[in-house]
Amino acid sequence: MTRINELPVTEEMNLVTAVTHTLRQEMQRDPSVRVMGYDIGPIGGVFRATEGLFDEFGPDRVIDTPLSENGLLGVAVGMAIRGERPVIEMQFLGFMYNAWGQFIYNLANLHQKTGGAMKVPVTIRATFGGGIKPLPFHSESTEAYLMHTPGVRVVCPSTPAQTKGLLAAAIRSDDPVIFLEHTKMYRAFREPVPVADYTLPLDKCRVVQEGSDLTLIAWGNMLHYAIAAAADVAAKGNASIEIIDMCSLAPLDVAPVLASVKKTGRCVIVHEARRTAGPGAEISALINEYALEYLKAPVKRVTAFDVFFPENQIEDAYLPSSQRIKAGIDAVLSYQF
Amino acid sequence: MGEKKWAEVRPREDYFRILNPDGSVEGTVPEVSRQELLRWYEVLVETRTFEAMVLRLQRRGVLSVAASSRGEEASGLGAAAALQVGDWLFPAYRQLSAVLYWNAPVDRIMAGLMGNTPEHIREHLPLPPEVPPGVNILPYPVFLGAYVPLAVGCALADKLNGRKHVSLAFVGEGSTSEGDFHDGLNFAGVLESPCVIIVQNNQWSISVPASRQTAAATFAQKAVAYGLPHERVDGNDIFAVYDTVKKAVDRARAGGGATVIETVTYRILDHNSADASAAYRTEDEAEYWKTLDPVERFEKYLFNQGILDQATKTAMEERAEKRLREEIERGRAVPPTPADNMFLHHLQGEAGWSTQHQRDELACELAGGNPFLDMTGEGMQ
Numbered sequence: 236m237t238r239i240n241e242l243p244v245t246e247e248m249n250l251v252t253a254v255t256h257t258l259r260q261e262m263q264r265d266p267s268v269r270v271m272g273y274d275i276g277p278i279g280g281v282f283r284a285t286e287g288l289f290d291e292f293g294p295d296r297v298i299d300t301p302l303s304e305n306g307l308l309g310v311a312v313g314m315a316i317r318g319e320r321p322v323i324e325m326q327f328l329g330f331m332y333n334a335w336g337q338f339i340y341n342l343a344n345l346h347q348k349t350g351g352a353m354k355v356p357v358t359i360r361a362t363f364g365g366g367i368k369p370l371p372f373h374s375e376s377t378e379a380y381l382m383h384t385p386g387v388r389v390v391c392p393s394t395p396a397q398t399k400g401l402l403a404a405a406i407r408s409d410d411p412v413i414f415l416e417h418t419k420m421y422r423a424f425r426e427p428v429p430v431a432d433y434t435l436p437l438d439k440c441r442v443v444q445e446g447s448d449l450t451l452i453a454w455g456n457m458l459h460y461a462i463a464a465a466a467d468v469a470a471k472g473n474a475s476i477e478i479i480d481m482c483s484l485a486p487l488d489v490a491p492v493l494a495s496v497k498k499t500g501r502c503v504i505v506h507e508a509r510r511t512a513g514p515g516a517e518i519s520a521l522i523n524e525y526a527l528e529y530l531k532a533p534v535k536r537v538t539a540f541d542v543f544f545p546e547n548q549i550e551d552a553y554l555p556s557s558q559r560i561k562a563g564i565d566a567v568l569s570y571q572f
Numbered sequence: 573m574g575e576k577k578w579a580e581v582r583p584r585e586d587y588f589r590i591l592n593p594d595g596s597v598e599g600t601v602p603e604v605s606r607q608e609l610l611r612w613y614e615v616l617v618e619t620r621t622f623e624a625m626v627l628r629l630q631r632r633g634v635l636s637v638a639a640s641s642r643g644e645e646a647s648g649l650g651a652a653a654a655l656q657v658g659d660w661l662f663p664a665y666r667q668l669s670a671v672l673y674w675n676a677p678v679d680r681i682m683a684g685l686m687g688n689t690p691e692h693i694r695e696h697l698p699l700p701p702e703v704p705p706g707v708n709i710l711p712y713p714v715f716l717g718a719y720v721p722l723a724v725g726c727a728l729a730d731k732l733n734g735r736k737h738v739s740l741a742f743v744g745e746g747s748t749s750e751g752d753f754h755d756g757l758n759f760a761g762v763l764e765s766p767c768v769i770i771v772q773n774n775q776w777s778i779s780v781p782a783s784r785q786t787a788a789a790t791f792a793q794k795a796v797a798y799g800l801p802h803e804r805v806d807g808n809d810i811f812a813v814y815d816t817v818k819k820a821v822d823r824a825r826a827g828g829g830a831t832v833i834e835t836v837t838y839r840i841l842d843h844n845s846a847d848a849s850a851a852y853r854t855e856d857e858a859e860y861w862k863t864l865d866p867v868e869r870f871e872k873y874l875f876n877q878g879i880l881d882q883a884t885k886t887a888m889e890e891r892a893e894k895r896l897r898e899e900i901e902r903g904r905a906v907p908p909t910p911a912d913n914m915f916l917h918h919l920q921g922e923a924g925w926s927t928q929h930q931r932d933e934l935a936c937e938l939a940g941g942n943p944f945l946d947m948t949g950e951g952m953q
Contacts, residue, residue: 269732295732301762306721306755310763313725313739319732336752340718348711350690351917386918409920438924486924493949521926525949 239396242429251421253395253428254284254360257402258322260432262292265320268406271298271311272324280324282362282421304334308359312341316353322406325361328415329375329544342411343386354409358402364456364507365539365554366419368547374418375544376455376507379514381413382485388437389485391415393458396428397482400435408437415484417456440488442495446477449568450495452518453505454481457555461505464560474568484514489521496522500531503563505555510538532570537563580857581783583775583836584790587804590811593864595872602815606879612649612673612810613874616867618892619645619669622678625900626685630845634904635685641666643808643840646866647772648742649673650813651835652707654821655740659707660726662719662741664772666839670742674706678896682903684711691916692909697902717747720756720769727760727767727824738824739767740817745791745834746777754798757832761798766824768817769832772807774839779852795832807835808866838864911938 248256262268270285270292276299279286289297300307304325311321325331331338345355365374381389388410392398398416405412443462453461458480465476477495481488496502502522504515515536522534537555545553590599604612623640630638641648644666652670655661663670672678683693690711713719723741730737747753748771760767771791775782788794795802803820805812813835820831838861842849849858874880915923915931923931932951933943 298763301758303751303755303758305751306759309718309721309752309755310725310728310759313722313727314729314732315725316722317726317729319729333751336715336718336750337721340713340715341722347917348690349917350694352690354920388919438921486919487926489925489929489949521949525947527947 239400239429239433242431242433244430245427246430247425248395248399248428249422249425250392250395250398250416251282251284253398254402254416255286255288256428257399258285258288259291261322261403261406262288262296264432267318268320268322269296269298269314270322270324271300271307272326273300273302273307274326275299275324281326282418284360284416285324304330305337308334308337308342308357311357312337312345312355315355315357316345320356320358320406322358322360325359327373327375328361328363328377329372331359331361339384343384346410347386355411356409357411358405358408359411359413360402360416361413362416362418364417364419365544365550366456368550371544374550376509376539378415378484379508379512382487382514382517386411387485388412388483389415390437391417391454391482391484393417393420393455393480393482395426397435397441399428400433401437401482403432404434404437407434412437415455419456420459423456423459436483438483438486438488440483440491441480442491443478443480444476446475446499448474448476448499449501449503449564450477450479450492450499451503451505451560451564452479452481452492454484455507457505457507460555460557461560464557464564467557467561468564468568474564476564481514481518487517492518493521493526496526497529500529501567502534503537503560503567504534505537505560505563507539507554509541510536511541513538531572532567535563535567577852577854578781578784580854581781582860583773583782587806587834587836588812588816589806589809590815591809591869591873593808593869595869595876597811597873601811602818604814608653609874609879610884612653613870613880614888614892615649615669615673616645616870617888618672618896619649620867621889621892622672622896623668625896627845629900636687637845638685639665639844640841641668643861643865644772644774644837645669646810646870647770647807647813647835647837650810651740651742651768651770651817653814654818655707655738656821657705657707658737659821660723660737660739661707661709662723662726662739663709663712664716664719664742664744664747665712666744666772666774667742671709674709675704676709678899679902682900683906686903686906688906688909689913689916692913693906696906717743717750717752719743720747720753721759723767723769724756724760724763724765724830727765727830728763731764731766736825737766738821739765740770740821741767742770742772744777745771745773745775745782745785746780748791748794749785757795757798757800757830760830761800764829766827767830768820768824769830770817771832771834772837773834774837776839776843776849776853778843778847779849781853790834792832792834800830800832802832802834804834804836807837808864808869810866810870837866
């Protein structure tokens with residue numbers, strides 16, 4: 236594993252250009268990497284994540300397919316068992332319900348079902364998340380469905396540099412990986428991304444900042460809201476907040492979470508996903524099972540609500556804001572047994 | 573309950589046939605050596621013998637469930653015989669003859685029927701050092717139809733890499749109602765994938781008749797919508813199946829793309845040992861289809877041609893009986909799979925925290941301990 240800060244030559248990239256850059260680099264490195272999906276060819280994807288790749292690599296490496304998520308996933312699995320490394324673009328995570336059959340029966344299950352004889356190195360790049368006010372089923376945060384399935388990895392980057400390292404690792408992994416790209420973050424900000432190739436571990440969360448009074452857990456776009464909320468709290472008092480970027484959602488990197496909560500005694504989990512049986516429920520349950528005696532307050536979940544992603548006019552009230560996260564932090568910090 | 577049965581609807585007989593039910597032939601018999609014809613016959617004998625043994629074991633409580641391909645053996649075998657070494661075979665549910673033709677190890681099949689994990693079976697039933705090269709066979713899919721897109725992708729990988737292999741997938745007629753079937757065919761057409769999709773139409777999907785799966789005149793014609801060539805053959809005629817699949821396989825190998833083939837046949841027995849077909853179909857129907865039996869038909873032809881005689885037949889049956897009995901015993905002798913096997917082969921590399929923790933919990937429980945005493949996450953003390 237290369238350390239990013241040992242790679243001095245960088246380019247300013249946002250999240251979506253980091254995706255394109257990484258796809259290009261991985262396709263140049265390995266001829267078995269093929270990008271597949273619909274609208275990914277000449278137009279370069281509806282978010283332009285594959286822009287320029289069709290011209291550079293041609294139609295056998297950048298394969299525009301018929302419009303069927305289930306067909307796309309199944310065909311990719313068939314290619315993967317033969318040594319190909321398909322990278323699928325799932326145009327929106329909310330379109331993936333159509334592919335549930337191939338997702339469960341083959342993508343997730345085939346390695347185990349063949350006793351390890353077959354590997355399924357498919358990467359599913361799925362855009363997800365709310366905040367850009369599109370049509371229904373374009374804003375889903377349904378990572379809990381994915382996390383509930385054995386045999387797949389689920390990762391979610393929150394910065395361009397992290398995107399590159401995790402996407403390269405996902406493509407090189409022999410496991411099926413669902414790589415969640417938050418649409419609101421695609422062009423939200425730029426940062427220097429090393430040009431040389433590197434990978435980041437797929438099964439490790441990231442401690443963004445250390446602290447001693449409360450553990451704040453988030454991922455994807457919510458991480459940035461969480462960081463803002465934590466800064467607000469810190470500016471107004473003397474609470475010291477530890478922030479964990481849960482970029483590895485499956486398998487969940489549990490040990491650092493437990494270690495952190497044992498240190499701070501308080502935890503707030505933030506996610507865009509619906510609350511009931513959402514990822515926060517699992518994290519909270521783990522803390523309850525293995526760190527109860529360290530807790531100074533109940534674990535709170537600052538989440539979206541148990542409804543379908545609402546209409547544009549009211550989506551801001553649905554999604555957790557920095558304000559809502561701050562309220563969660565305040566409530567937990569002020570709780571007295 | 574059980575008073576009303578489905579009205580019998582016999583499939584149209586406007587299909588391709590070479591070998592008639594009385595053993596006579598019409599048209600051109602495909603060029604197949606005498607030795608190969610005898611091999612086909614032996615596989616048919618083995619298929620019937622093994623399935624009869626398996627049903628008996630199920631009745632004795634050795635197996636929880638068993639299914640039979642009786643009456644459909646020519647469809648699997650004729651198609652499998654058209655493949656070459658290095659090709660890929662995606663079976664459905666009733667193609668035992670296809671996998672036996674390609675020397676699938678019966679002891680491992682038996683151990684699988686007993687509910688052992690593949691890892692455990694491999695450990696206890698190693699393959700002999702010299703295994704003749706064959707086709708690559710996927711394990712039974714259970715969820716039928718889901719292999720169609722896989723076969724299309726598998727073949728596409730060969731095409732993109734300039735390898736001259738063909739992928740062949742079976743589905744039942746019921747699976748043609750699943751989206752997977754249509755997804756696969758559509759991708760196969762557009763991406764020109766070198767594969768062959770066989771719809772083994774045995775008239776029944778558990779209790780639902782073929783007439784209830786589609787209002788279309790045939791299952792083969794579904795290919796029209798995807799721009800794919802299609803054929804419809806007498807699935808109980810091994811020559812018609814072989815000849816048609818061979819042409820489709822050759823065409824795919826030569827870069828001509830995919831073909832859909834409907835093999836019209838009949839499920840003589842229940843769906844499986846948990847089924848009761850008397851509740852939904854009449855005895856007459858099965859009796860009619862027994863007159864079209866694929867094995868008897870082929871046997872008559874072999875006798876007529878002087879390729880097979882009674883002494884050879886008896887010797888073959890005895891050899892099959894002995895070999896299969898030994899293989900089954902080897903499969904049954906595999907010790908029970910250790911419970912920890914369930915945790916194997918989900919992800920590469922180190923198990924995640926939760927998986928490792930749950931694995932330890934099960935080990936603790938099986939050792940008589942209480943797995944719930946870890947209150948700190950640091951493991952079972």
